[in-house]
Amino acid sequence: xxxxxxxxxxxxxxxxxxxxxxxxxxxxxxxxxxxxxxxxxxxxxxxxxxxxxxxxxxxxxxxxxxxxxxxxxxxxxxxxxxxxxxxxxxxxxxxxxxxxxxxxxxxxxxxxxxx
Amino acid sequence: xxxxxxxxxxxxxxxxxxxxxxxxxxxxxxxxxxxxxxxxxxxxxxxxxxxxxxxxxxxxxxxxxxxxxxxxxxxxxxxxxxxxxxxxxxxxxxxxxxxxxxxxxxxxxxxx
Numbered sequence: 001x002x003x004x005x006x007x008x009x010x011x012x013x014x015x016x017x018x019x020x021x022x023x024x025x026x027x028x029x030x031x032x033x034x035x036x037x038x039x040x041x042x043x044x045x046x047x048x049x050x051x052x053x054x055x056x057x058x059x060x061x062x063x064x065x066x067x068x069x070x071x072x073x074x075x076x077x078x079x080x081x082x083x084x085x086x087x088x089x090x091x092x093x094x095x096x097x098x099x100x101x102x103x104x105x106x107x108x109x110x111x112x113x114x115x
Numbered sequence: 116x117x118x119x120x121x122x123x124x125x126x127x128x129x130x131x132x133x134x135x136x137x138x139x140x141x142x143x144x145x146x147x148x149x150x151x152x153x154x155x156x157x158x159x160x161x162x163x164x165x166x167x168x169x170x171x172x173x174x175x176x177x178x179x180x181x182x183x184x185x186x187x188x189x190x191x192x193x194x195x196x197x198x199x200x201x202x203x204x205x206x207x208x209x210x211x212x213x214x215x216x217x218x219x220x221x222x223x224x225x226x227x
Contacts, residue, residue: 041219103215105161108158109157109158
C-alpha cells in the first residue's frame with residue numbers, strides 16, 4: 001500500500017456515540033494532520049503532529065481527541081458530537097523538515113454524518 | 116487582507132479556452148506555494164509547487180509575484196476533465212504556525 005489511507009470512508013453516528021477515525025501513511029513522512037471540510041467552506045486545520053508530538057491545536061472542541069501513537073498512524077476519537085460536526089474529515093501527512101515548505105498528501109477522507 | 120484570498124468563481128469556460136486564476140496572500144515571509152486540485156467530494160491533490168518566479172507543467176503554468184503578493188495559475192487548452200476546484204496554498208512562513216493555509220478555492224467548469 002502507498003499513500004495515505006483513511007478508514008472508515010463513511011460514518012453515521014448519533015450524538016451520544018463514541019467512534020474513532022483512523023489514518024495511516026506509508027510515505028515515510030514525519031508530520032500528520034487532521035483537517036475538517038464543511039460544505040462550501042475552506043479546509044479548516046484541526047491538529048498537527050510532528051514526530052508524534054502535537055504541535056498545533058487549532059482551538060478544536062474537546063469532543064474531538066487526537067492520538068498519534070507513531071509517525072505512521074493518527075486517530076481522531078469522537079465523543080458526544082453535534083450535528084454541525086457533520087463534515088468531511090481529511091487526514092494528511094508531510095515531511096516536516098522545519099522549513100515548512102513541504103506539500104501535504106491527503107487521504108481520501110471520512111464523510112461523517114452526526115444525527 | 117485575508118491570509119489567502121481567492122475568487123470563488125465559478126469560472127465557466129469552453130473546451131480549449133485559456134483560463135487564469137489569481138490568489139493573493141498576506142504573509143510576505145512565505146517562501147513557497149502550492150496549487151491543489153479538489154474534485155467534488157474528493158480529497159485535495161497536489162497540482163503544482165511554486166518555489167521561485169514560476170513553474171510550468173504541460174498545460175499548466177504557475178507564477179509568483181512577490182512584490183504584489185499573489186500567485187496565479189494558468190490553464191491552456193482546457194479539457195472537460197479540468198473541471199474542479201483549485202485551491203491556493205500558502206505556507207506559514209515565520210508565523211510560528213506549523214501548517215499550510217488553504218484558500219477557499221476557485222471553481223472551474225469547462226463546458227463542451
